[in-house]
Amino acid sequence: MALEGLSGKVALVTGGAQGIGAATVRRLLAEGMRVVSADVQPSRHEGDRWLGVEADLATEAGAAAMVEAAVTRFGGVHALVTCAGIRGTALPIHELPVADFDAVMTVNVRGMFLSMAAAIRQMLAQKSGGAIVNISSLNARRANPGRVAYNSSKHAVIGLTNTAAVEYGPDGIRVNAILPGSVNTGMSALADQTCSAAGWRMDYTQRPIPRTADPAEIAGFIAWLLSDGASFQTGGAYEIDGGATI
């Protein structure tokens, strides 16, 4: 059964070329939404309800281009899912070059801020509310060693989410964050490799659901948070991690 209130609406998905973003694009299309996915990489897009835009979302121009594409092609913006993110170099704090710290913060925090600001401006102009889902991480609850920039950036996502939730709740814009555990994507494969190279092993077998997630399992929760089924949910930070945090 289709989720309530999604069909026909327009969603922006950042980082939509692969991983969780690509799974989200597929799920939102299956729910009948029209989708603009934006990524630094080209995305293969098909059909008359999906437009892929090549854009660096850590820049104002990139975020504006994503919104403009949605307005021009589909007439507006009702939802935003911010999946664009990078992990960065794995080094302890005292060895990490500041440029590497800045690179992660630029995409994961500045980029998310810019995407939200551009989408919210359009939603306010339309006066029809909206819904935003920001992708944080289990790393906002539990720090991985060697990941100071990534861990910090994922804590900052909660701050971006909560601030937007209080600022735009009265305008009918709901803003939530999700905190995925380990998901089968290129990013997690790389993270596992660098962690084991540093002598730190990810042990999924000790978790209540003893495996990593498929990106489609994350996309399903995102779609629900965008839907009318979640009409009273805002400012939430939802772990979707197979019980890893309990």
Ligand SMILES: NC(=O)c1ccc[n+]([C@@H]2O[C@H](COP(=O)([O-])OP(=O)(O)OC[C@H]3O[C@@H](n4cnc5c(N)ncnc54)[C@H](O)[C@@H]3O)[C@@H](O)[C@H]2O)c1
């Ligand atoms: N994979 C996991 O285990 C996991 C767990 C928790 C949270 N997350 C978060 O989920 C999000 C998606 O992760 P993923 O695993 O799908 O990663 P991924 O590397 O497969 O996909 C990320 C996408 O973001 C794009 N991107 C990076 N910088 C960009 C920029 N400046 N502008 C536009 N696009 C840009 C990349 O090109 C890529 O397509 C990230 O924010 C990540 O931190 C992932």
